[in-house]
Amino acid sequence: MKAVVWEGVNRVKVERVPDPEILQPTDAIVRVTATAICGSDLHLLDGYVPSMVHGDILGHEFMGEVVDVGSAVTKIKVGDRVIVPFPISCGKCWYCQRGQTSLCDNSNPNAKLAETMWGYAPAGIYGYSHITGGYAGGQAQFARTVYADDNLYRVPDGLSDDQVLFLTDVLPTGYMAAENCNIEQGDVVAVFGCGPVGQFAIRSAFLLGAGRVIAIDRFPERLALARGAGAETINYEEEEVFDRLKAMTGGRGPDSVMDAVGMEAHGTGVGGVADAVKQTTRVLESERPHALRSAIMACRKGGTVSVPGVYGGLGDKIPLGAFMNKGLTLRTGQTHVHRYLDVLTRHIERGEIDPTVIITHRLSLDEAPHAYKIFKHKHEHCIKCVLDP
Numbered sequence: 001m002k003a004v005v006w007e008g009v010n011r012v013k014v015e016r017v018p019d020p021e022i023l024q025p026t027d028a029i030v031r032v033t034a035t036a037i038c039g040s041d042l043h044l045l046d047g048y049v050p051s052m053v054h055g056d057i058l059g060h061e062f063m064g065e066v067v068d069v070g071s072a073v074t075k076i077k078v079g080d081r082v083i084v085p086f087p088i089s090c091g092k093c094w095y096c097q098r099g100q101t102s103l104c105d106n107s108n109p110n111a112k113l114a115e116t117m118w119g120y121a122p123a124g125i126y127g128y129s130h131i132t133g134g135y136a137g138g139q140a141q142f143a144r145t146v147y148a149d150d151n152l153y154r155v156p157d158g159l160s161d162d163q164v165l166f167l168t169d170v171l172p173t174g175y176m177a178a179e180n181c182n183i184e185q186g187d188v189v190a191v192f193g194c195g196p197v198g199q200f201a202i203r204s205a206f207l208l209g210a211g212r213v214i215a216i217d218r219f220p221e222r223l224a225l226a227r228g229a230g231a232e233t234i235n236y237e238e239e240e241v242f243d244r245l246k247a248m249t250g251g252r253g254p255d256s257v258m259d260a261v262g263m264e265a266h267g268t269g270v271g272g273v274a275d276a277v278k279q280t281t282r283v284l285e286s287e288r289p290h291a292l293r294s295a296i297m298a299c300r301k302g303g304t305v306s307v308p309g310v311y312g313g314l315g316d317k318i319p320l321g322a323f324m325n326k327g328l329t330l331r332t333g334q335t336h337v338h339r340y341l342d343v344l345t346r347h348i349e350r351g352e353i354d355p356t357v358i359i360t361h362r363l364s365l366d367e368a369p370h371a372y373k374i375f376k377h378k379h380e381h382c383i384k385c386v387l388d389p
C-alpha cells in the first residue's frame with residue numbers, strides 16, 4: 001500500500017510499504033477513505049517530538065471502512081464505516097473508566113521508554129513517534145487499529161466523510177478547550193490561534209454560552225473564517241493584542257482565554273536533535289509574541305486559561321508569577337476524544353456545527369509532501385488539507 005512517511009525535519013515522502021496485519025485479537029484493519037494533516041503533525045515535521053524514526057507512517061486523523069477484525073472484536077464488524085479517535089483507549093484502566101481516554105495507562109507499549117525520558121507516559125497515539133507507542137499512522141491506504149471495540153466509532157450513513165472526519169481530533173479538541181473554559185452565559189472568551197483547532201474552539205465557545213468571542217491570528221483568511229462564526233477579530237501583527245483585549249472588555253480582560261497555537265516553528269530547520277533544540281528555544285524566546293504568555297497576561301483576574309495547543313520539548317517559559325498572583329486556573333491536555341463523539345455527532349446532524357468549513361484543500365496521498373508544505377507555511381490560504389488515499 002501507499003503511505004506518507006517521516007523522513008526527517010521538514011521531509012515527508014510517499015512510499016510503498018507492506019499492508020498492515022492483525023497482530024492482536026482486539027485489532028481491526030481500516031481501509032482509509034479520508035485522512036487529514038493536523039497542526040500536531042507540524043511538530044513532528046519541525047522535529048520537536050523526540051523518537052521519530054525515518055520511515056514512520058504519519059497521521060492520526062483518519063476514517064474509513066473496517067475490512068478485517070481480530071477474533072476478540074465483537075462490537076465492530078467488517079463493513080462498518082468508522083472514525084478513529086487519535087488517542088488510543090484500552091477501555092479498562094482507571095483513566096479510561098473515567099472518560100479520560102487521552103491519559104490511558106495501557107495503550108502505550110513504549111511507556112517505560114517515555115517514563116525514562118519524561119517521568120510520565122502519554123497514551124498511545126497513531127502516527128505520533130515511538131514515545132507515544134510507535135503506532136503506524138493513518139495517512140495511508142490501510143491502517144491497523146487497536147482495541148477496536150473501545151475506539152472505533154461508527155458514523156451515521158447520512159453524514160459525509162468531510163462532515164465526520166474531524167471527529168477524530170480537531171473538532172473535539174476545540175470543544176474540550178471551550179469546555180475547559182468553564183464558560184458562564186454571556187462570558188467573553190478570547191482564542192489565540194485561528195487554525196482548525198481555534199476555529200472549532202470559537203464555534204464551541206458560542207455553543208457553550210459565550211456572549212462574545214474574540215479571535216486572534218495573523219492570517220486574514222483565518223480571521224475572516226472566525227468572523228464568519230460570529231467572532232470579533234484582532235490581527236496581532238497589526239495591533240497590540242493585550243491593549244486591544246483590555247479595551248474591548250472595559251479594562252478587565254476576557255473571562256477565559258484559549259491558546260490554540262502551541263509550538264509553532266519559526267524557521268525551516270536543518271534536521272537533527274541539535275536543530276530541534278535550537279528550534280524549540282527559538283519558539284520560546286522568539287521575537288513574535290508567545291501565545292501562552294499572551295493568554296496568561298490578557299486573561300482577567302480569576303479567569304481561566306485553557307490550552308489545547310501542544311507543548312513539549314525542552315523548556316517552557318511560562319510567566320508563573322502572573323499566573324499565581326492572578327489566581328488563574330489553567331486547564332489543558334490531549335483531548336479525551338471518545339467522550340465527545342455522541343454530543344458532537346448530534347451537533348453535526350442538527351446543523352449546529354459544520355466541520356467542513358475549515359477544508360480548503362483536497363489532495364491525493366501522492367501530493368502529501370506539497371500538502372504538508374502549504375499547511376505548515378499557510379500558503380495558498382491553506383487552513384486544512386484532506387488527503388484522499
Ligand code: NAD
Pocket residue numbers: 038039040041042043169170173192193194195196197198216217218219222236260261262263264288289290291307308309310311333334335383
Ligand atoms: P495551525 O498551525 O493550523 O494553527 C495555529 C494558528 O496559530 C495559526 O493560524 C497561526 O497563525 C496562529 N498563531 C501563531 N502564533 C500566534 C500568536 N502568537 N497569537 C495568535 N495566533 C498565533 O494548527 P492547528 O491544527 O489549529 O493546531 C493548533 C494547536 O493545537 C497545535 O499546537 C496542535 O498541536 C494542537 N492540538 C492539540 C490537540 C490536543 O489534543 N490538545 C489536538 C490537536 C491539535
Ligand code: ZN
Pocket residue numbers: 038039040041060061086169170
Ligand atoms: Zn491532530
